[in-house]
Amino acid sequence: MQVLHTYQELQVFRKSLDSVGFVPTMGALHPGHASLITRSKQENPQTIVSIFVNPTQFGPNEDLSRYPRDLEADLKLCQSLGVDGVFVPTVAELYPFEHAITLNPASDLLGHEAEHRPTHFNGVLQVVLKLFNLVCPQKAYFGKKDAQQLLHVQRLVADFFLEIEIVPCEIVRDHDGLALSSRNVYLSASQRQEALKIPQALERMQIAYQQGMRDTASLIRIGLDTLQGLEVHYLSICNHNLEPLAQVKSNQTLILCAVQVGQVRLLDNLWV
Template identity: 40%
Template structure:
């Protein structure tokens, strides 16, 4: 496993790995580090589908708002590198902020409509930062496949829209959300949770199971407003939960839905704060 820091280093490494091997496929897993089993599952998927696996670790300042947790976002480089090595990663791209943004950025990639709701509404500018850094990383690594976890389903939808619209030659591979044994979606931010917050955060996964059950029991006839209200009421039973959103939308277009019978799939998407920690989770229900 090689650890590379500069743009030229990662470009040259991937180019050399492809040299004389036209059928070689490069799989790419972009992350912000503090890796856990969810990331490991992405790397496993990349290993199975690709000849060369590239992992990037970069906490991207462009996607953090002025009052968000960029400075305190958890970091553990040595732990990350150990997990990467165990997962069979070939190249780890570990740039600094100066490597990624050597001068003030005057070009921003902005995806419209699919960013209008959910985290796009509550975190203005967030997805501009995501789309910009992912475009830069795709240009640097030039992968055949890129693997993203469905825990952030809106991010997957945004990146797929961007790739389609800009004809970027990379296949986006969505991967299932990994959960702890008790149902909590794995997240680097879970480390922030105090014991009681961690316990009450289980309301997210139980609310999603409730939504799945209500849709199944109604055979898809439940009104979206009724489904959304039931999910919110369930979460509000947890006294520490502060709901940012609990929405029912079409997926992947992320548009409002009134009649479930008129659409093929919906997402029940949640963002809830416990103390200072904001957690997201979702389930996609085929109808």
């Protein structure tokens, strides 16, 4: 496995490869990331992983400085999974200019996360485009947990005519049902118990839907009742263009949820 620190090293390495699958990450790798890497290994001759905590997607009062980092453990995991190359750039490597070119996300895909993190998707698209241009993958793997991010990346690829297939991957959950996230390490034992209301709310909404409930207002009430005691930033039911729905439509509906538990902001969702 090659560990690459500069874009020149990456470019030389990339020229030695054929078809590449790509898994962009911010490190602090967990089994959710491992599932993306495993999927890439199954579908591509070579796999490249990037590890980069991207400063442009953090707001001024967010956790950039304390975001979990464990490069040694991350590299060991990548090695064990058979990754071919890991790109570990510095901030200066990816942002060489004081005044960087930015991207504005599509206005029809805003709301939800963008209301709470106004500059987040600008930073996501900025770094993803840079990484795509450097890695030149045939396929790139993104988890469905960050549903709105996935939609923005898919739009980026379509709008800029990038020859990259975006592969959405299923949410991986811990033994207790909590969606895996690098930020879960911030939760105390009691906070984690409170956070379990999130997957429980989505499960109860799904059961009600399976039993025939289609009215989104009624489904949201079920979810909010389960989330009582937590600070709910949003619990929304919309289509895959993030337009609100009055009735759930099979294979066309997203239930999006963001909840504050202590100092930790947790995302989860359900693709119906």
